[in-house]
Amino acid sequence: MTNNPTMSSSRSCTCHAGIAFGLVILALSVSRIQIAAQSFDFNGGSDAGWTHYSLLDLPGFSGAASYTFPADDSGGKAYRITAPPTKDDPYGLGNARAGSFRADAVYSGRFTLGTDLLAWNDSWRQEAGLIFFFQDVGLGTSDGYTATYSSDYKNLYISLINNEIPTTVAELGRNSVLLDATHRYRLVVSSHDGATLLFQLFDKGDLNNSFKSAIGYDLTYNAGVSGLFVFQQEYPSMTQGAEATFDNYVAAVPAAGALPLTVTDLYPPPSGRTTELYPAVTVGLLDRDTMVDTSKILLYFDGQWIPTASLNIDPQVHRPANPGAYARDFYGATVTYPITTLLPWGSKHTNSIAFADTTGIWRTNTWSWTAAYPYLHGSNSLPVGSLTVRGFDARMVQSENGGVTLENSLARARQQLAIPPQILVTRTATNIVQMLSWNLSGSPASVPGLCTGAYINIAVESSAYLELSAGLHRFRIHSDDRTGIYSGANVADPTAPALWENPNNTADTTFEFLVEADGLYPVRVLWEETGGGALLNLYSVSLSDFSEVLINDPSNPTQAVKAWYPIVCKASPSIAGPFTPAAGAVNAVNTADVVGTDCAPTVVGQMVTGGTFTIPAAASSQFYYLEGPRPVRIKSFTKVASNVVINYELE
Ligand SMILES: [Ca+2]
Ligand SMILES: [Ca+2]
Ligand SMILES: [Ca+2]
Numbered sequence: 001m002t003n004n005p006t007m008s009s010s011r012s013c014t015c016h017a018g019i020a021f022g023l024v025i026l027a028l029s030v031s032r033i034q035i036a037a038q039s040f041d042f043n044g045g046s047d048a049g050w051t052h053y054s055l056l057d058l059p060g061f062s063g064a065a066s067y068t069f070p071a072d073d074s075g076g077k078a079y080r081i082t083a084p085p086t087k088d089d090p091y092g093l094g095n096a097r098a099g100s101f102r103a104d105a106v107y108s109g110r111f112t113l114g115t116d117l118l119a120w121n122d123s124w125r126q127e128a129g130l131i132f133f134f135q136d137v138g139l140g141t142s143d144g145y146t147a148t149y150s151s152d153y154k155n156l157y158i159s160l161i162n163n164e165i166p167t168t169v170a171e172l173g174r175n176s177v178l179l180d181a182t183h184r185y186r187l188v189v190s191s192h193d194g195a196t197l198l199f200q201l202f203d204k205g206d207l208n209n210s211f212k213s214a215i216g217y218d219l220t221y222n223a224g225v226s227g228l229f230v231f232q233q234e235y236p237s238m239t240q241g242a243e244a245t246f247d248n249y250v251a252a253v254p255a256a257g258a259l260p261l262t263v264t265d266l267y268p269p270p271s272g273r274t275t276e277l278y279p280a281v282t283v284g285l286l287d288r289d290t291m292v293d294t295s296k297i298l299l300y301f302d303g304q305w306i307p308t309a310s311l312n313i314d315p316q317v318h319r320p321a322n323p324g325a326y327a328r329d330f331y332g333a334t335v336t337y338p339i340t341t342l343l344p345w346g347s348k349h350t351n352s353i354a355f356a357d358t359t360g361i362w363r364t365n366t367w368s369w370t371a372a373y374p375y376l377h378g379s380n381s382l383p384v385g386s387l388t389v390r391g392f393d394a395r396m397v398q399s400e401n402g403g404v405t406l407e408n409s410l411a412r413a414r415q416q417l418a419i420p421p422q423i424l425v426t427r428t429a430t431n432i433v434q435m436l437s438w439n440l441s442g443s444p445a446s447v448p449g450l451c452t453g454a455y456i457n458i459a460v461e462s463s464a465y466l467e468l469s470a471g472l473h474r475f476r477i478h479s480d481d482r483t484g485i486y487s488g489a490n491v492a493d494p495t496a497p498a499l500w501e502n503p504n505n506t507a508d509t510t511f512e513f514l515v516e517a518d519g520l521y522p523v524r525v526l527w528e529e530t531g532g533g534a535l536l537n538l539y540s541v542s543l544s545d546f547s548e549v550l551i552n553d554p555s556n557p558t559q560a561v562k563a564w565y566p567i568v569c570k571a572s573p574s575i576a577g578p579f580t581p582a583a584g585a586v587n588a589v590n591t592a593d594v595v596g597t598d599c600a601p602t603v604v605g606q607m608v609t610g611g612t613f614t615i616p617a618a619a620s621s622q623f624y625y626l627e628g629p630r631p632v633r634i635k636s637f638t639k640v641a642s643n644v645v646i647n648y649e650l651e
Contacts, residue, residue, distance in 0.1 A: 002507070008156065010451065014613060019187075025535035028232070032401055034457070036252065037250070037251065037252040037253070037646075038102060038105055038249075038251045038252070038254050039063055039248070039249065039250045039251075040079075040248075040249045040250075040273060040327045041072075041076055041077075041247065041248055042069060042072070042076070042077045042078055042079040042246075042247060042249075043072070043076030044076050044077070045069040045077045045396050046069070047067055047069075047079060047100060049102065049104065050100045050101065050102060050227070051100065051101055051102070051103045051137075051227075052065065052067065052098070052099075052100055053097075053098060053099035053100060053131075053137060053142075053227070053229070054083070054098045054099075055083070055086070055093055055097070055103060055139070055169045056100070057097065058532055060089055061086075061087075061090055061091060061651075062084055063084065063086065063091075063093060063096070064084075065081055065082060065084070065098030066080075066081075066082045066084075067079070067080070067081055067082075067100065067131060067320045068082070070191060070245060070271035072118060072247045073116075073118060073184055073204070073247075075088075075401070076247075078116075078118050078245045078246060078247040079100070079228070079245065079246045079247060079249075079381075080243065080244070080245040080246075081099065081100060081118075081228060081229075081230050081243070081244060081246070082098070082240045082241065082243040083096040083097055083098035083230050083231075083232060083241045083243070084096060084241045085232060085234075085236075085237045085238060085239055085240055085241040086232070086235070086236065086237075087236065087237070087238050088236060088238070088240075089235075089236050094235070094644070095231060095232045095233070095235040095242075096231075096235075096240065096241040096242055097229070097230065097231045097232065098229075098230055098242070099131055099227055099228055099229035099230070100227050100228050101131060101134060101137070101225045101226060101227025101228070102225060102227055102251070103225055104224065105225065105226075105251065105252060105453050106223055106224060107132065107133070107223065107224070107225075107226055107253065108193060108194070108222055108223030108224075109191070109193070109194035109222055109223070110192055110193070110194060110253060110254055110259070110350075111132070111190065111191060111226075111251065111252070111253060111254070112188065112189075112190035112250075112251070112252050112254055112259070113130055113132055113188070113189050113190065113226050113250070113251045113252075113646070114130075114186060114187060114188040114189070114248070114249070114250045114251075115129075115130060115186070115187055115228060115246045115247070115248065115249045115250075116184060116185070116186050116187075116204060116246060116247040116248045117129070117149065117184070117185045117186070117244060117245075117246060117421050118184050118245040118246065118247050118626060119184075119244065119245040120149070120151055120181070120230075120243065120244040121151070121240075121241075121242070121243040121244070121380055122151050122181040123609060124151070124152075124232070124233075124234060124240040124242065124243065125151070125152035125233040125234035125240060126150070126151055126152065126230060126231060126232055126233050126241070126242040126244075127148035127149065127150045127151070127152075127157070127188055127229075127230065127231040127233070127242065127470075128148060128149055128151075128229070128231075128242065128243075128246075128623050129146060129147045129148035129149055129228075129229055129231060130147045130148075130187060130189050130226065130227070130228060131144060131146050131224060131225075131226060131227050131228070131229045132144060132145050132147065132189060132224065132226040133145050133221040133224035133226070134161075134224040134225045134226065134227070135221065135223070135224040136163075136323065137225070139164070140163055140164050141163055141164065142161055142163070142164050143161055143162055143163065143221060143224075144221050144224050145158060145159060145160055145161060145169070145197065145218075145221065146158070146159045146161060146166065146188065146229055146231075147189040147199040147214070148229065148231065148275075148374045149177065149179065149185075149201070150233065150439070151179070152233045152234070153175070153233075154174065154175045154176065154177050154178055154179070155171055155172055155173060155174050155175070155176055155177055156170075156171065156176075156177055156199055156201060156212060156213070156214040157170070157214065157570060158170040158171070158189070158197050158199050158214050158216045160218055160220055160221075161537060162220075165247060166448075166601050167179060167323075168322075168323050168326075169197065169218045169283055169322070169323070169326050170197065170199070170214040170216030170219075170287065170319060170322050170326065170327075171214055171321050171322060171323075172212060172214055172319070172321055173320075173321035174264065174504065175504055175505075176212070176321070177201065177212050182482070183203055183204070183205065184203075184204040184205075185201060185202060185203055185204060185247075186201075186202040186204055186207060186226065187199070187200075187201060187202075187265050187571055188202065188210070189199045190254070190259060192254070192259040192288040192289050193288075193316055194222040195217055195218065195219045195222065196215070196216075196217050196245075196288070196330070196341065197214075197215070197216045197217065197218065198213055198214075198215055198262075198264065198286060199213060199214040199215070199216075200212075200213045200262075200264065200286075201213065202542075203270060203271060205270075205271050206270040206271050206318035206367065207368075208365065208367075209263065209266055209365055209366075209367045210262070210263055210264060210265070210266070210269040211265060211266045211267075211270050211272075211367075212265060212269075213264035213265055213284070213286075214319070215264065215286060215319050215330055216319075216322060216326055216327065217326060217327040217330075218326065218385065218455065221329065226251055227247065227249075228244075228246050230242035230243060230244045230407075231577070244535070246550065256289070257290070258289070259288045259289045260288060260290040260361070260363070261285060261286065261287055261288060261289075261290045261291060261332070261355070261357045261358060261363070262286055262288060263283060263284065263285060263353070263365050264284040264285065264286045264317055265282065265283065265284035266282070266283055266284075266318070266351075266363060266365070266367055267279070267280070267281065267282040267283075268349075268351075268369035269368065269369060270279070270367035270368070270369065271367075271368065272369050272370070273369065273370045273371075274369060274370070274371055274372060274373060275372070275373060275374070276373055277342055277373045277472070277512050277513075277514065278339055278340060278342070279339055279371075280336050280337065280338040280339065281299065281301065281335075281336070281337040281338075281339065281351055282334065282335070282336050282337075283299070283333075283334070283335040283353045283365075284317040284332065284333075284334055284359070285297075285317065285332045285333040285334075285335070285355060286317050286330055286331075286332040287330070287331040287332045290357035290358065290359060290361070291331065291332075291357055291358045292315075292332055292333045292355055292356075292357060292358075292617045293355075293356045293357060293358050293360075294313050294315050294333050296355065296356035296362070297311070297313060297333065297335055297353070297354070297355045297356075298352075298353070298354040298355070298485075299311055299335060299337055299351065299352070299353050300350075300351065300352040300353075300354075301337070301339070301349065301350075301351055302349055302350055303350070306337055311335055311336065311337050311338060311398070312334075312335070312336040312337070313333055313334075313335050313336075314333065314334040314335075314336075314466070315331070315332075315333055316329045316330060316331060316332060316333070316334065317329075317330050317331075317332040317333065317334050318330075318334065318441050325534060326492070333355075335353065338539050339619065342472075342514075343371040344635070345371060345372065345373065345375040345514065346371065346372065347370070347371045348368060348369070348370050348371075349368065349369055349370070349371065350366060350367070350368045351366070351368075351369075352364055352365065352366040352367075353365050355514060360543045367473045372498065373512075373513070373514065374497075374498070374511070374512070374513035374514070375513065375514050375515075375516065375583075376468065376487055376499070376514070376515045376516060376521045377516055378489075378516040378517035378519060380487065380488060380489050380521060380522065381499050381517065381518075381519025381521050382465060382519060382520040382568065382581050383520070383581060384518055384519060384520060385521065386465075386520055386564075386568065386581035386585070387465055387564035387565065387566075387567075387568065387581075387587065388564075388585075388586050388587045389564065389565040389567070389587050389588070389589050390434065390552060390554070390564060390565065390609075391432040391433060391434050391464065391552070391564075391565045392432070392433050392434070392435075392436065392462040392463060392464040392525075392552070392563055392566075393430065393431075393432060393462065393463050393464070393491075393564060393565060393566055393628075393629040394430065394431050394432070394433045394436075394448040394449070394460055394461070394462040394563070395417070395422045395425075395428070395429075395430045395460065395461050395462075395630075395632075396429050396430070396431070396447060396448050396449040396450060396458065396459070396460045396628075397416045397417055397425045397427070397428045397458070397460075398425065398426055398427040398428070398450065398455055398456075398457060398458045398459075399423050399424060399426055399457040400426040400427075400456075400458070401423075401424070401426075401457055403456070405456050405457060405530045405531040406423065406456075406457045406530060407530075408481055408482065408504075408528075408530035408531075409503055409504055409528070410482050410483075410484050410501065410503040410504075410526055410528060411503065412528065412530075413459035413461075413482070413526055413528035414459075414526070415463050415528075416459040417458070417459050427435075427449075427450065427451025427455075427597050428449070428519075429448070429450070429594050429597075429604070429605065430594075430607050430608075431448040431449050431547055431594055431604075431605035431606060431607055431631070432565060432589070432591065432605075432606055432607070432608050433445075433448050433605070434552055434553075434554055434563075435538075435550045435551060435552055435553060436462055436525060436527075436535050436536050436537070436538040436551060437534040437536065437538070437550050438535065438536055439533075439534065439536035440452070440453070440454065440455065440529065440533065440535070444585060446604060446634045447460065447529070447534065448460060448462075448604075448605055449594055449596075449604060449605055450542065450596065450604065451596035451597070451598045451599035451602065451604060452599075453598060453599075454531065455529075455534075456529070456530060456531045457530060457531075458528065458529040459526070459527070459528045459529075459619075460526075460527045460528075460532065460536075461523045461524060461525070461526050461527075462524070462527070462563060463491035463492075463522070463523065463524045463525070463566045463629045464491070464522075464523060464552075464563035464564055464566050465491070465520035465521060465523070465563070465564040465566055465568075466520065466523050466561055466562070466563055466564075467519075467520050467561065467562040467564065468515045468519065468520075468521055468561065469514060469515065469516070469518050469562075470515055470517050470518050471514070471515060472512060472513075472514055472515075472543065473512065473513055473514075473515060473540065473543075473561075474510050474511070474512045474540070474541040474543055475500070475510065475511055475512075475513075475539060475540055475541060475551075476508075476509070476537075476538075476539040476540075476541050476548055477500065477508070477509060477510075477511065477536075477537070477538055477539075478507070478508045478535065478536070478537040479502070479506055479507045479508070479527065479535070479536050479537075480506045480528050480529065480532075480533050480534055480535050480536075481505075481506050481528055482502060482503055482504065482506070482527070482528050483500075483501065483507065483525065483527045483528075483535070483536060484498055484500070484501030484503060484525070484526045485498065485499045485500045485501065485523060485524075485525050485526075485538075486498055486499060486501075486523065486524045486525075486526070487499050487521055487522060487523050488522065489522070490522045490566075490627060491522040491523070491524050491566045491629055492524070492629070493522070493524075493609050496522075496524060499511075499513050499523070500513075501526075504651070510541055514614075520564055522566065525538070537550065539551065540549065540561045542559070547559075547562075553565055565587075565589065565608065566627075567587060567589075567608075567611070567626060567627070567628040567629070567632070567648075567650070568581055568626070568627045568628075569581065569582045569585040569587070569613045569615060569624060569625075569626055569646065570582060570621065570624065570625055570626075570627060571583075571585075571618070571622045571623065571624050572623050573618075573620055573621065573622060573623070574623065575623050579623075579625060581593045582613075582615045582622075582624060583616070584615060584616045585611070585613050585614070585615045586614045586615075587611055587612070587613050588611050588612050588614075589608045589610070589611035590608070590609050590610050590611050590612075590633035591606035591608055591609060592606065592607050592609050593605075593606060594606060594607050608650055609611055609649065609650060610635070610647070610648050610649035610650050611647075611648060611650075612645060612646065612647050612648075613626070613644075613645070613646040613648070614638055614640075614643050614644075614645050615643060615644045615645075615646070616642060616644075617639060617642055617643060617644050622644075624637075624644070624646060626646070626648055628650055629650075630650050631650075631651040632648050632649070632650055632651075633648060633649045633651070634647070634648050635647040635648060635649055
């Protein structure tokens with residue numbers, strides 16, 4: 001099945017049978033007018049001349065979309081289409097959806113169509129974009145194509161629509177298009193031959209460089225009206241519909257030769273950031289009215305020409321995520337240049353690609369980006385020796401949810417772990433664990449705080465300071481289901497950037513990161529399990545012999561990366577700070593047995609309940625404070641011989 005239910009209940013099923021009563025909203029009689037070009041900036045605050053494509057209000061049901069004109073990004077107005085959720089869908093209308101199109105212009109064959117996407121509801125699972133070659137427009141009848149960005153699947157889709165039932169013709173793969181909701185984008189769909197469909201994405205900050213494109217080939221329809229479109233993916237939903245703000249709609253019939261060979265993809269992304277230590281510069285070029293001369297491609301990196309022998313030039317552009325029933329390879333070129341030197345973290349770089357078509361006309365694209373691979377800043381570290389208790393603090397929450405699995409994502413784990421929780425929590429326990437190495441089966445260890453058993457909907461956050469040397473590190477992570485590893489100013493830093501994460505998939509992979517200076521670095525590891533198997537293993541990998549050791553493995557004291565329990569005693573001669581780790585502070589923790597809720601009296605772990613810091617007394621007066629993974633209360637503060645002794649409790 002290649003169903004891509006743009007118009008049905010989710011991207012994994014086709015379900016539109018319920019519209020048999022045919023509540024037609026709009027029956028379009030297409031008048032065959034071909035208009036060379038149309039453009040609308042909506043600055044007049046009106047959509048006069050546009051035809052709404054919307055569900056209707058019915059007794060007891062609010063289905064009608066709203067069309068409003070918020071401010072745009074240039075002192076004028078934009079065009080917002082909001083489709084309310086169909087809630088419990090009493091009339092079986094399916095997913096909320098709405099659009100607006102120009103009934104006065106039919107485009108056929110060659111065309112180009114674009115819109116700015118100024119905003120979209122990024123917290124809803126939805127799609128937004130363009131419709132083209134649309135005909136027989138109405139509920140359950142519409143035919144044509146959509147070109148959409150899915151903020152749920154982080155993906156671009158070109159979908160063939162038959163009677164409102166979609167089939168994916170082209171896509172880039174889930175989580176391949178990570179748009180920034182604070183940026184504004186331009187979506188452009190075009191065809192030079194009426195069958196090759198190119199859907200390009202631009203950041204409005206750089207309209208010269210399309211950096212992601214879905215490319216498809218389909219001949220089913222090649223004429224119809226075009227317009228704007230939003231679609232609810234979370235179906236059914238009481239709260240999530242679909243909503244986007246568009247501007248600067250342009251449709252045109254290109255003159256002969258006006259759709260030449262073009263750039264479809266650029267990596268690293270224009271004005272963006274790399275996440276790899278050694279990125280490969282990649283350029284996609286698609287043949288259209290003109291064809292690339294692969295002997296005339298020049299790549300420059302920071303002004304330096306890269307000898308052609310160092311480039312890999314493939315005479316096609318590939319779309320491996322396209323469904324197997326549709327074309328995946330297109331003529332043009334994919335140019336690749338692997339960067340083999342480690343660029344300074346945060347450094348800016350510029351690439352240019354110059355390419356000629358077979359008629360000898362040259363074109364150039366230039367774009368800049370920043371090297372921003374995972375990097376641990378020394379300013380976030382504590383001196384080696386600051387902490388004296390090994391282990392991670394691991395807080396587990398589990399939601400029975402009536403035996404029903406919750407959404408399988410780190411976003412859901414965060415909702416469970418929030419204080420107070422945003423999802424009802426059935427079981428919770430906090431433990432000190434030595435390794436992030438567990439399995440629901442109980443081997444080698446149960447999920448911290450749980451009995452061995454078939455639990456669903458678990459989330460665990462684990463925090464520690466990792467002792468890391470300056471330089472490059474490689475870890476291996478094996479995770480079922482999702483994991484994210486974050487490192488910021490301290491273990492609780494809510495803005496800590498990801499060292500690695502895979503918010504929507506399982507993983508068994510390695511990743512690398514650079515450490516600025518020797519030190520103890522705060523990490524927070526978020527793990528979640530929804531259903532089925534459940535495990536987590538986090539290893540360090542030797543860069544010399546590729547051997548693996550579990551992080552903080554007590555049985556391998558020489559090679560294991562040490563993890564230190566994240567309670568820090570800081571001191572300063574001034575109450576205003578700055579506070580730094582108290583030199584010579586020795587921590588001793590108190591623990592209490594954690595008895596498994598469902599397997600009492602079996603002890604499933606130990607919880608740190610408090611402890612004692614012993615600190616050599618300073619010559620002058622000092623202020624102390626304790627920083628922990630949970631709220632800390634100082635119970636007593638005494639001077640014993642030449643030491644200061646602090647007794648504390650952890651909540
Ligand atoms: Ca405008
Ligand atoms: Ca139809
Ligand atoms: Ca699982």
